Amino acid sequence: MTDAPLRSEFPTLEQTTYLNSCSLCALSQRVRGAVRTHLEAWETRGASAWYDTWLGVLDDTRERFADLIGAGVDEVALLANVSTAMNAIASGLTYExxxxxxxxxxxxxxxARTWQDRPAADLEILDSPDGIRVPAETIEDALDDDTAALATSHVFYATGAVQDIQRLSEAAADAGALSIVDAYQGTGQLGTDVDEVGCDVLVTGGLKWLLGGTGIAYLYVDRDTQRQLSPDMAGWFGDERPFAFDTTTFRPRQDARRFEMGTPSLPSVHAGNAGLAIVDELGPATICERQTELTTDLVDRLHDRGFSIETPLDAEERAGIVMVDVEDPESVVQRLAKRDIIVDHRPGRVRVSPYFYNTIDEIEQIAQALDQVTDLDDEPPT
Ligand SMILES: Cc1ncc(COP(=O)(O)O)c(C=O)c1O
Structure with a gap:
């Protein structure tokens, strides 16, 4: 087993056994430092820092993300969250x-919310036969010549199952539909090369595996797709000449930045950029290897203790999310928090989510503690 890399970057890990990275990553010193730098510039220089510093940080952040996923920088836009990015894309289709x-x-x-209130769009939500995954064949069979888009995840947030987004993007292309990948639970802990995957759109953000926290989402739109979409959401940051302050004509940028809206949250962008730098330093391949070690160890330990795991058992088919079937998961999460072990729950299951900075000792701690707190009679009610 390898050591936990860069562990000292994350003071959170000294306070708690933090196993909830698929909800929110641990805060690194580098991210804290980047936000502090931004606040200092704000305090000492105010708006004068826009032109020689902050616009450059925006460019740098787009570039870093583009490099991470093998995209061109002209194929990347920064938005505030995944929901906004999805809606910007959805608004660009006509559904005619x-x-x-x-x-x-x-x-x-x-x-689903992105399309539920669009009268022109017919949304089809496919069922999962086992509650863990949706067979690729089921998705392929659902795509036809009336399909405008397939929108699905790289990794399912509440089961940890990894989807073959290359296969699904190919199927969408064969049907003449757009492939939109929600990669929020993938990028960073899994390597993503958009050329290999062949998707048209990919959306992800800072909150989880990209270590940047809230308020920053990354939108990839490939060049051909940019030309096909006419979003009905627009803001001055999507204009070719925002600082011309021309009210009469809107000239959308000829790249993915046409999907950007208004003034970005600079603390979030600084945090996002620093988070990307850490992921870049380690490299998704190293992170992915470590994730496999940690989740395999966790699944083995939980099995040994008789827990039922609601996550794919094949290591190739899962990422850093392990769902454990327990009674009253909410109370189990509270009991664990009292022991400074931070996990989360989704309907019917406790969700344990390690990242590269966690250790095998911590994996043993959660396995042991789950054993103890699920024996509810042993602990006073919360
Ligand atoms: C896979 C996935 N997509 C989308 C979201 C929501 O993203 P946002 O709040 O940025 O819209 C989440 C949040 O946890 C998620 O896990």
Whole structure:
């Protein structure tokens, strides 16, 4: 087993056994430092820092993300969250010749929400037969010549199952539909090369595996797709000449930045950029290897203790999310928090989510503590 890399970057880990990175990553010193630098510039220089510093940080952040996923910088836009990015894309389709949008019941609810209130779009939400995954064949069979888009996850947020987004993007392309990947639970802990994957759109953000926290989402739109979409959401940051302050003509940028809206949250962008730098330093391949070690160890220990795991058992098919079937998961999470072990719950299950900075000792701690707190009679009610 390898050591936990860069562990000292994350003071949170001295306070708690932090196993909830798929909800919110641990805070690093580098991210804290980047936000502090921004606040200092704000305090000492005010708006004068826009031109020689902050616009450059925006460019740098787009570039870093583009490098991470093998995209061109002209294919990347910065937005505030995944929901906004999804809606910007959804608003760019007409649904005239093709009205169907296919997603699954295991995708994060914001994916379905994006289309539920669009009268022109017919949303189809595919069922999962086992509550853990949706077979690729089921998705492929649902795509036809009336399908405008397939919108689904790289990794399902509440089961940890990894989808073959290359295969699904190919199937969407064969049906003439757009492939939109919600990669929020993938990018960073899994390597992503958009050329290999062949998706048209990929959306992810800072909150989780990209170590940047809240308020920053990354939108990839490939060049051909940029030309096909006419978003009905627009703001001055999407204009070719925002600082001309021209009210009469809007000239959308000829790249993915046309999807950007208004003034970005600079603390979030600084944090996001510093988080990306850490992921870049380690490299997704190293992170992914470590994730496999940690989750395999966790699954083995939980099995040994007789727990039922609601996550794919094949290590190739899962990422850093392990769902454990317990009675009253909310109370189990509270009991664990009293022991300074931070995990989360989703309907019916406790969700344990390690990242590269966790250790095997911590994996043993959660396995042992779960054993103890699920024996509810042993502890006073919360
Ligand atoms: C896979 C996935 N997609 C989307 C979201 C929601 O993203 P946002 O709050 O940035 O809209 C989440 C949040 O946890 C998620 O896990």
């Amino acid at each position: 010749d093709r009205s169907r949008v296919v997603t699954t019941e295991l995708d994060f609810p914001t994916v």
